[in-house]
Amino acid sequence: MKAVEEELLEMKDTSELMLDLAYSSLLYHNQDIAEEVFNLEQKVNELQDSISTKILENNEDMDPDKSFILFKMADSIERFADAALDIADVVLRDIELHPVIKESLKDSDEFMVRKEILKGAFLDGKTLEESEMTTKIGMKVIAIRRGDNWSYGPDKEVKLKAGDIIFARGPRESEEQLNKWTRVNL
Amino acid sequence: MKNREKKKELEEDHAEISYEDTSVRELLTLMKDNSELIADLAYASMVFENEELADEVRHLESQMDKMMYQIRLKSMLGARTINAAEQLSGLLQVASAAEQISDAAEDMVKLLDAQVDLKPILPHLLKKADEKVFTLNVEEGSDLVGKTLGELRLESVTGVRVIAIRHKKKWFYGPDGETKLKGKDLLIVRAHEEGYEKLWPVAHKQKRWKELVG
Incomplete structure (x- = not known):
């Protein structure tokens, strides 16, 4: 059973x-x-x-x-x-x-974000588990777009690459950190 | 006759909210947030077999009905062209989905009233879900005491989302950034195992909060 x-x-x-x-x-x-x-x-x-x-x-x-x-x-x-x-x-x-739908969603407690991973960014080449996105910034990746391919509800072994577009949900305050992780910090 | 009575009852029920000046935008945000909270509370009430959490699910569900009524009224007033009507019907569909979620959550907590023993099945089962609900005691003197959830940025640092707090004998549901944690609070949280394990030692004075933030 x-x-x-x-x-x-x-x-x-x-x-x-x-x-x-x-x-x-x-x-x-x-x-x-x-x-x-x-x-x-x-x-x-x-x-x-x-x-x-x-x-x-x-x-x-x-x-x-x-x-x-x-x-x-x-x-x-x-x-x-x-x-x-x-x-x-x-x-x-x-x-x-x-x-108004979009505005309401943006006001919501739970924030949805979409970010592209740039070459050389912190997340480039990391698996979801290694990125510690859920435990360090409370962000959960719900979908990844790579070219025309989508991966929905990816598991933690999935490796992120430059050019990936990630869709995530989490607290509003974490968006800034996610910006840093997806871009190249000089 | 019966219908008329029922209608009157409904009117009275809605009278208090009919003229509230809440915008459609605020209503929709609130309905979305509530639908997420209510689902979490429903699962939590199953896991802990807790009637108080279940009561809050019932309360939120009745609030959702009222908000649905209000958002319908306001949308109708706003529809002056066919294009606007089409767009608003889409908006109402989203609101109605949030309301359906609260209905399903309310139905779920009816299991608590049924004469069945949940213990051998549900708590055990739901503990294996991807994200789980946990309880967390905030010990007097821990770094969490006296801080608001916003000051701590609790969810962004640990991934732990607080869905309810019991302080002394009182419950607070769906806390926000201004909610202050106090000693001996009991938190009901939703989290991944790893996030919960990160927070636990801080709440139990075995670790400092700044060790997590650093």
Whole structure:
């Protein structure tokens, strides 16, 4: 039964990534990121189906309390993911975004940033783990664009390179530090 | 008859907020911030099986309903052309997504009322998530005491985000930069393991804050 719990965790982490990506796609009016939110929604649905199927198949061996809890959690998480999809949907529709949306996002506690890594910058050649971006400045990289390739929710082994465009979320005060790390300091 | 009563109830419910002079921009920001806080609080209330945190989830959810109503009203007043209406419908869709999140969070905390034992399953499970919720005691005399979250730049130095604080018997939810930490505060935080481990010794007087900043 371990698999069900792992799937639920994956649903949770994915739904959170989706929300970050959705807000980022709004802020930068970025269709690629918005489309990824759609792809991830599919993944979340598949996970939920798989969880439901497994619970039903193992109905007799499983503690009913546990089945109930897992069902309910999966349901709420799926609704978080749906909300992210609704946000991304605004970007994918062919209408201009209301300017207030962008202003509101910029006022938010959680800040979204987009930075290009310049050659020779501190982050050039570092993996996400080595960069200590999450533990030193509280920034979480949610997507990396390298030319036409995107990597969403990159794991910590991913190495950053000059020319990469990183999308991150974190506290407002860290933006300045991220500027220093992406540029070349003389 | 019943409908009319219900309608009246709703009107009374909304009366207090109908004329508040909050801009659409402020409302949307607040709704987004609240939707993130409410999801964190919902998970935290599951992990710690804490009714007070769950109550705050319910409270925030009802606030979100009111804000949704208000942002709808204001948007309608602002739509004078078809172009403006299209743009505002997009904006309302974002607001409504934030409200859906709070609904789902409120639904999640209903698990606390169900006659089921969460302990063997959820806390254990959620502790394996990418970002987790933890409690942190601020010891009297530690470097955190007497400082505001803004002065410390807590999140940018450690990646640890405070979602609730219990001071004596009172709870404060969604603290901001001006929130001051006091001795014996209990913090509910959201963090990666590494960030939490960095902060823990400071809160427990085993390390100075400036060692983290330097």
